[in-house]
Amino acid sequence: MHENEISQIVFDSGLKIHRNLGPGLLESAYEECLFYELSKTGLLIEKQKAMPLVYENVRLDIGYRLDLMVERKVIIDVKSCESLNDVHLAQVLTYLKLSGCRLGLLINFNTKLFKNGYKRILNGDVAL
Template sequence: MHENEVAKIIVDTAHAIHKHIGPGLLESAYENALAFDLQEKGLNVLQQHPMPFIYKDVKLDVGYRLDLLVENKVIVEIKSVDSLAPVHFAQTLTYLKLSDLKLGLLINFNTKYFKEGIHRLVNNL
């Protein structure tokens, strides 16, 4: 399955969660709901997946974790904040570069309308 196909399933599923639950919960609630629903759809989902940090050919254990890694192709970073800051976009892009993956979704569930909270970030896609 191509990254874009995986992303469509993720976005549709996240939209359904937002419609059902609405804004106002902690990130962990949305993360667990999204992981559960995606797994129910047969997708491989890793939660809080460790992200290695390699500096000068040395692997450093600094504790970076991806919220969700779906089908080993799409990184999903979940937020539940009043508004996304530039650092949220930079974090997702950096995770894409460090993992050498091509597509990331930054989803802020704390919005009135879901479309305001979904952002697609790419790395050489």
């Protein structure tokens, strides 16, 4: 399955959750709900996946964890904050680099309209 197809499934699942629960819950609640919804699709979903840092060919397990990874192709970083900022974007870009994935989705559920909290982030100059 292509990253764009996965992205659409994630968007639809997130929208369903947002319509049912609205903004204001903890990040962990949205993450669990999104994991549940995506699991129902039959896609491979990994939750709280450890992501090591490799430095000079040495694997360093320093505690990086991806919220969700779909089909080993798309990273999802779930937020529930007042607004997204540059550090959130940098975090997803780092996860993309460490994982080798091409697409990251930064989702802030604490918005009035779900689409305003949904951001697609590409790894480098890869066009999808």
